[in-house]
Amino acid sequence: MRNPASGPVSAVAGAPAGFRVVLRNRNFTYLWAAQLLSQIAQNIINFAVLVKVEELSHSTIQIAVTIVSFTLPAVVFGPIAGVFVDRIDKKSILVYTNVSRALATLGFVFFGQSLPAIYTILFVSSAINQLFSPAEGASIPMLVKRDQLLNAMSLFNVTFYSAVVIGFIMIAPAAIKLAGLDVAFYITAAMYLAAAGLCQILPGRMGRLRPVEPAEVQHQEGWRVESRTQFWDELREGLMYIIAHSELLAAIIQLTLISTLLLIMGEMAPGFTSRVLNLTAEDTAYVFLPMGAGLLAGMVTTGRVTTLIPKELLTRIAVTAIGVLMLAIGISPPLSTLGNRITQSLGAHPHAANWLIGLDLFFFLLLGLAFAYVLVPAQTLVQELAGDEVRGRVLSIQLMASSAFMIIPLLFVGGLADAYGITNVLMGMGIIIAVGFGYMLRGWLMEHQSGRERASA
Numbered sequence: 456m457r458n459p460a461s462g463p464v465s466a467v468a469g470a471p472a473g474f475r476v477v478l479r480n481r482n483f484t485y486l487w488a489a490q491l492l493s494q495i496a497q498n499i500i501n502f503a504v505l506v507k508v509e510e511l512s513h514s515t516i517q518i519a520v521t522i523v524s525f526t527l528p529a530v531v532f533g534p535i536a537g538v539f540v541d542r543i544d545k546k547s548i549l550v551y552t553n554v555s556r557a558l559a560t561l562g563f564v565f566f567g568q569s570l571p572a573i574y575t576i577l578f579v580s581s582a583i584n585q586l587f588s589p590a591e592g593a594s595i596p597m598l599v600k601r602d603q604l605l606n607a608m609s610l611f612n613v614t615f616y617s618a619v620v621i622g623f624i625m626i627a628p629a630a631i632k633l634a635g636l637d638v639a640f641y642i643t644a645a646m647y648l649a650a651a652g653l654c655q656i657l658p659g660r661m662g663r664l665r666p667v668e669p670a671e672v673q674h675q676e677g678w679r680v681e682s683r684t685q686f687w688d689e690l691r692e693g694l695m696y697i698i699a700h701s702e703l704l705a706a707i708i709q710l711t712l713i714s715t716l717l718l719i720m721g722e723m724a725p726g727f728t729s730r731v732l733n734l735t736a737e738d739t740a741y742v743f744l745p746m747g748a749g750l751l752a753g754m755v756t757t758g759r760v761t762t763l764i765p766k767e768l769l770t771r772i773a774v775t776a777i778g779v780l781m782l783a784i785g786i787s788p789p790l791s792t793l794g795n796r797i798t799q800s801l802g803a804h805p806h807a808a809n810w811l812i813g814l815d816l817f818f819f820l821l822l823g824l825a826f827a828y829v830l831v832p833a834q835t836l837v838q839e840l841a842g843d844e845v846r847g848r849v850l851s852i853q854l855m856a857s858s859a860f861m862i863i864p865l866l867f868v869g870g871l872a873d874a875y876g877i878t879n880v881l882m883g884m885g886i887i888i889a890v891g892f893g894y895m896l897r898g899w900l901m902e903h904q905s906g907r908e909r910a911s912a
Contacts, residue, residue: 499622700840719865
């Protein structure tokens with residue numbers, strides 16, 4: 456349940472060749488294999504826990520609490536973990552965090568009938584992950600040559616998306632259907648232990664800083680006070696820079712909205728599959744497979760599309776389209792009934808459920824495509840519009856905004872879905888997004904039309 460806005464969208468869209476070069480580096484290959492195992496394991500857990508909570512509660516608000524339990528530690532512990540990782544041997548962190556996550560995963564087997572226990576285990580597992588992720592990222596430059604770093608980072612980025620497909624869509628549904636939820640949890644625990652074993656093979660004492668000498672303490676205390684002041688001043692400067700550049704601000708708002716909507720769709724996915732489509736919660740991954748296919752297709756084709764449509768215009772069109780598609784998914788039950796009646800009037804006798812599933816699979820495919828047409832160009836705009844001197848602060852503010860903003864909407868939308876129904880909430884959200892961003896799209900077109908007229912006058 457990783458925040459999509461923090462994902463390596465741009466890197467995936469333009470991942471260079473040459474992975475075989477870095478994979479010849481044995482130590483890097485061990486780290487990459489550990490990443491692949493641990494991320495597949497995490498995606499299996501994501502799917503299995505969503506299915507478990509849906510079976511126990513049949514409540515979208517409980518699914519929302521599940522997602523918040525996993526995302527909240529990133530907001531609370533993320534900055535602290537980064538400082539901690541800088542001062543500890545990274546190999547030890549990689550080994551012990553994988554072992555700890557394996558033990559935490561077994562908790563779902565023994566305490567999986569209790570929702571509070573599930574939330575607690577997720578929170579603890581995510582808190583552990585706040586140490587693993589920066590330690591893993593910081594280890595890469597220590598294992599590869601400088602001229603191979605781009606290939607190494609790109610391979611890790613591609614692996615991130617591949618792990619979603621392998622874990623969430625392929626392994627988890629098959630394991631649960633064939634052997635049950637407990638077996639899925641045992642598989643993930645074994646994968647975490649295998650990842651720990653691979654990390655154990657890595658060179659020892661990677662990146663541990665020397666202990667601070669007593670004579671340096673007084674000097675460092677003064678530096679800490681100055682650093683804190685400088686940190687907040689620079690963060691404020693970055694925020695003012697974003698506000699002063701309207702297109703940069705618009706791109707960050709779009710990224711924050713899309714990352715939140717992606718999690719909301721994940722929050723509603725099990726309930727939509729079981730309560731709207733009348734399938735089992737285990738079928739969630741298959742139902743939403745078209746959205747993943749659309750997302751990947753959009754990432755591949757965005758570069759070509761942006762040669763025809765400016766990035767600023769494409770993102771506004773795509774967000775408006777997302778609103779329309781969410782509305783369409785919300786009204787898909789009556790649309791399927793209408794389609795069934797039309798088909799019957801022509802002499803055929805299909806089942807209305809076939810229309811419903813077919814329509815929603817088509818809408819999900821287009822929705823994934825629209826998500827990609829916001830994520831890739833908006834992330835590119837952030838990189839382009841943020842100057843070299845403030846880019847780090849701008850990216851930091853973007854990630855902070857995405858992580859902090861999504862928690863309340865997840866809980867609020869989950870409560871509304873339980874009270875008024877998933878399809879009604881999707882319809883309402885779709886109308887708000889389509890109307891709001893459609894109005895912004897109209898304003899952008901009028902402004903640029905006026906600019907062209909003034910330039911030609």
